[in-house]
Amino acid sequence: MAQYDITYRCGHTDTVQIYGTNTHGERERKAASYGYRDCPACQAAKAGQANKDAGLATLEGSPKQVAWAESIRGKFMPMLDQERQGCADHGANAEQLAKIDTVLAWLRGQKSAAWWIDHRLSSHTALRAAGQAVNKQEA
Numbered sequence: 001m002a003q004y005d006i007t008y009r010c011g012h013t014d015t016v017q018i019y020g021t022n023t024h025g026e027r028e029r030k031a032a033s034y035g036y037r038d039c040p041a042c043q044a045a046k047a048g049q050a051n052k053d054a055g056l057a058t059l060e061g062s063p064k065q066v067a068w069a070e071s072i073r074g075k076f077m078p079m080l081d082q083e084r085q086g087c088a089d090h091g092a093n094a095e096q097l098a099k100i101d102t103v104l105a106w107l108r109g110q111k112s113a114a115w116w117i118d119h120r121l122s123s124h125t126a127l128r129a130a131g132q133a134v135n136k137q138e139a
């Protein structure tokens with residue numbers, strides 16, 4: 001194990017521990033690889049901006065929760081939008097699509113960072129929970 005001072009693509013620096021063998025300069029290569037990505041804070045800020053641009057609600061929670069939740073929904077929402085498109089392409093009728101849209105709108109409006117973290121394991125889990133919440137509202 002060794003400590004390396006690394007510089008992310010965004011220009012922020014950090015000290016990281018790099019494990020493993022170094023017989024062929026593996027650790028230096030690993031250290032250099034940080035230069036190809038943004039630091040966690042900048043990644044979260046970027047995900048947050050992209051989510052805002054996509055019309056998602058502003059999240060509430062601690063900065064750490066919000067950063068985590070941004071990356072979760074930043075991954076899930078495009079997947080779910082794509083699935084909705086898939087349903088449309090495969091002949092879902094207007095009523096079915098309207099139902100999906102209601103659930104997706106509920107997810108877009110989900111402000112709680114903790115909710116996203118609770119449902120982080122799969123987009124389907126999030127979708128199912130959103131569907132149940134929507135049904136409860138309508139009942």
Ligand SMILES: [Zn+2]
Pocket residue numbers: 008010011012038039040041042043
């Ligand atoms: Zn940064």
